Amino acid sequence: MIDFRYHIVSLISVFLALAVGIILGAGPLKESIGDQLTGQVDALRSDKDALRTELDGAHTALTDTESFVAATAPSLLEGVLPGRRVAIIQLGTIDDAVYDSAAQQILAAGATVSARVQVTDAWTDPAQADTRQSYATSLTEYLDNPAAAEGFDTTLAQVLVNSLADADPANPDVFSSDAGLVRLILVDGKLIEVLTDPQAPADAFVILTPKQAESGAEKTAEATAIAAAAEIEVKLVVAAQAGSEGAVVAGTAPVEGDLISVIRADSALASTLTTVTDLSSITGAVNVPLALAARIGGQVGQFGFGAGATAPAPPAVALEPITRVPSGGDVAPDAGGAEPPAEGDAG
Template sequence: MIDFRYHLVSLISVFLALAVGIVLGAGPLRESIGNTLTGQVDQLREEKDALRTELDTSKAATTAAEDYIAAAGPSLVDGTLADRNVAVVAMGTVDDESRQAIEDQLTAAGATVTADVTLTDSWSDTDLRSFRQALVANLTSYLDPQPQSGTGADTALAEALIQALTGADAADPTKVSGDATTLIKLLTTGDDPLVQLAADLSAPADDVLLLTDDIAARTTASNADKDQVQATQDSMAALVRVTAARAAGAVVAGGPVADDALISAIVADSELASAISTVNAAGTIAGQVSVPLALNADAGGSVGHYGSGDGLTVIPTTTTLAPVDRNPSADANAADPNAGDAAADGAQG
């Protein structure tokens, strides 16, 4: 058992050590300690100033590079999508400023944006699977070509959307076909519309741009339901495949590969990577300028993955695309020689 004397000795030792420390700190060691601390503070201040200067220099260089790309952008993209129609599909919530900047580059390239589409949560909501299955039954008769047997609702809905955006009237290819009009109406109406349109379709699209900006953040959240995450990824993969098959030029644009779940999945999948082009960092001026260039390259038969990072190409190599043929088909005119005149009369009326 420890007695009182032990506690007393311990307390004396503690106070003695404290007293010695105070005496040394206030006496012989005071100047040494003070100089050491002052030197360390001065060194840290110098390092902070050096880092601040380095950061300011880096920001200035980045700003200069962005300004250069912004100034060079119009000449880089000019004519690369001349007289082509492009449908823009946001696969979830996309920043309005980034979307508009991308569409401005498409316009500068000579393209017409014929559709601004946004997929709603209903497109892949697991609670609406039965609803989508029932909708597919109504959509199927308007699809040409039909999806292969057993491909599932995701592929059928993707076919419906892309065929709605690209379907041209045989009698007047400058107009959307009747089936395409019906398909987009079925997709945009009801209590749970699958897509939203900023305005009516103005013309059939030649090329389709898929934007993923926020879909990755939504599907990879740590608290996301695993079944919902899988359902979203499956539906997006189906849309990518159908877009690659149906559109002349097909590009997926979004965030950096490291942060964008869909783009990283496409780049890592040899089948998808060979079917559709991607542009990452589409929120930057470099990515935005690359979008019309990538559409041009893809429409010309060159699939690529563009941006900064391992295995990516910095900038697409463009080609001269053949003019889009918007003349009525011979079959349509043979079936009804007055079809073109009737369509023109209807447009004037």
């Protein structure tokens, strides 16, 4: 049993140790300890200064590169998308500066932005599945081949694309009689928001993905939601590609399980769908019209950086100005000698 004397001895030992430490620290070890601590602080300060200098240099180099790309973009993009009408579909809120930069490069390439719409959270929300199914059922009659639509999310994707791309058979510069009605139904159902009124049937599509928060193990629910949404968003990209000359998905930095990552990780999807990353930089914005021109010309790629990227930039493709004729609403472009698209792949 531990008695009172044991505690007394323990306390005396502690105080003796403290006293010895104070005496040594203030005496023979004072200079050694002080010098060691000073040396460590100086080394840390030197490392910090070196890292700051390296970071400043990298930032300057990046700024210079972006300035160069911005200065050369007009000549690089001139005539890349001659006469094309591009509809932009946002899969969420896109920063105004990011959108403006991408739209500016599309215009510089000789194209016009024919429409800008945004799908709402209801487009992918599992809790809204019954609502989507109900609207899809009522909109099936507006599809040329309803039996080919596999599931109600595919139906909605196809009718949205058609509402932005279908032309009047007698006038390819005017929407079909059903296009406006379908858009109105989708808006009333709170499935889409029209950010810019459609001006004319689109020839091609750019699908913009919002920046996603990084999802680690502590954000399992968020990661699951991103992956579930991507499964539905892929159907929209497939519909846009099949229902136009070509489509491109563009976003900032891909996150595991999001739309761009899903496309790049799936060999079948990656062989038919084109993606672009780094949209928040001028380099990524310039890649958007270049990638769209390449896709229209029959070349598929995953452009930018990150997992699954096939090249930093798209190959150069020369497209002829598009020719629109009132013959059943078909668009008859000359894609610079590209092979005719396979059935079901209008790109």
